[in-house]
Amino acid sequence: MRIVIVLCCLIVIALLFSALQVPIIDISEIEKAINDVKSESQVNIEDEEALKKTVNLVVKELESDQRTRLKYLVSAYLVIWLVFMLYLVRLGRQQQALDQRLAQLEQETSDSQDESIE
Amino acid sequence: MAILRGLSKSLYVYAISALLVFISIYLIFSYAQVEKTMLEVQKIFYFHVSAAITVYIAFGVNFLFSIKYLIKRKSDDDLLAAAAAEIGLVFCTVVLLSGPIWARYAWDTWWTWEARLTSTLVLWLMYIGYFILRSALTDDKRRIYSAVLGIIAFFDVPIVHFATKLWETKMHPERGAKLDVLPTMRNTWMIVLVTFFILFAVLLILQYRTKRIESRYDGIAQKHLQELN
Numbered sequence: 001m002r003i004v005i006v007l008c009c010l011i012v013i014a015l016l017f018s019a020l021q022v023p024i025i026d027i028s029e030i031e032k033a034i035n036d037v038k039s040e041s042q043v044n045i046e047d048e049e050a051l052k053k054t055v056n057l058v059v060k061e062l063e064s065d066q067r068t069r070l071k072y073l074v075s076a077y078l079v080i081w082l083v084f085m086l087y088l089v090r091l092g093r094q095q096q097a098l099d100q101r102l103a104q105l106e107q108e109t110s111d112s113q114d115e116s117i118e
Numbered sequence: 119m120a121i122l123r124g125l126s127k128s129l130y131v132y133a134i135s136a137l138l139v140f141i142s143i144y145l146i147f148s149y150a151q152v153e154k155t156m157l158e159v160q161k162i163f164y165f166h167v168s169a170a171i172t173v174y175i176a177f178g179v180n181f182l183f184s185i186k187y188l189i190k191r192k193s194d195d196d197l198l199a200a201a202a203a204e205i206g207l208v209f210c211t212v213v214l215l216s217g218p219i220w221a222r223y224a225w226d227t228w229w230t231w232e233a234r235l236t237s238t239l240v241l242w243l244m245y246i247g248y249f250i251l252r253s254a255l256t257d258d259k260r261r262i263y264s265a266v267l268g269i270i271a272f273f274d275v276p277i278v279h280f281a282t283k284l285w286e287t288k289m290h291p292e293r294g295a296k297l298d299v300l301p302t303m304r305n306t307w308m309i310v311l312v313t314f315f316i317l318f319a320v321l322l323i324l325q326y327r328t329k330r331i332e333s334r335y336d337g338i339a340q341k342h343l344q345e346l347n
Binding site for chain 2: 008009011012039066067068070072073075076079080083084087094095098101102105108109112
């Protein structure tokens with residue numbers, strides 16, 4: 001039971017943290033995209049450096065926003081998962097305690113039966 | 119009851135419910151499209167709303183079996199009512215904890231005393247009270263008083279459900295409001311909802327069985343003590 005719970009927790013944490021990995025776009029990709037758009041649309045851009053800088057800042061801001069949203073999403077699912085796991089652990093302990101009590105009762109019953117025979 | 123007991127013995131049910139949970143998580147993160155307004159944060163909705171609907175069902179089961187207990191006075195009905203309330207409380211905790219995380223992004227606040235949030239908190243507190251009452255009393259008194267409290271507490275469920283209409287709050291969407299839901303989102307939500315229903319049923323069986331064995335044990339132990347004396 002415990003192994004299953006730990007395994008489930010690890011799988012879910014791995015799944016959720018993999019969701020947090022925002023694809024990072026590097027400058028070379030941005031430059032390539034700008035060149036592609038320029039050649040396709042044939043727009044004359046005078047200050048190429050300013051354009052690259054602006055696009056770069058926009059991409060960074062979008063990534064930061066996405067990271068924030070993913071943090072909310074992942075923390076919500078972790079909290080939900082934690083509640084369920086705690087409840088499952090509680091159920092497991094409850095059943096364990098019950099097994100122990102039943103074993104104790106069986107022992108007491110057999111002891112009293114032995115005494116009555118004697 | 120016999121069907122429930124039979125099902126509980128089957129390991130397949132537990133395996134299927136665990137598998138469905140993993141499939142749900144996979145669908146939420148990989149299959150369902152990102153919603154346009156709330157973007158990725160909207161994905162909290164799948165578990166949050168499904169848990170809220172399961173809360174209604176769990177407390178509904180508690181309500182029905184509380185009434186049945188008061189009519190027939192069978193201890194099994196009381197045990198089933200208590201098991202349903204316990205699982206309902208777990209799902210209600212999920213709703214109350216995942217809601218504020220969503221609210222922080224959507225409304226820029228962790229908590230607000232809005233009608234639906236407040237009535238849900240009241241519902242949670244009432245069922246906490248239900249378990250405090252159960253632990254404070256013994257046998258017949260416990261069964262009768264908790265059945266009465268279970269019936270009274272259930273009246274908050276329709277209040278939670280119709281809160282947005284009754285108090286005309288603008289924060290939660292109104293009941294039946296037309297939302298821009300894509301087919302992938304709808305399909306995912308349906309699967310998550312079914313998963314939650316199955317999860318509720320499995321936990322109910324498990325908890326009911328445990329409570330039943332506990333109750334039988336107490337009976338045998340009492341009898342054994344009387345014999346010894």
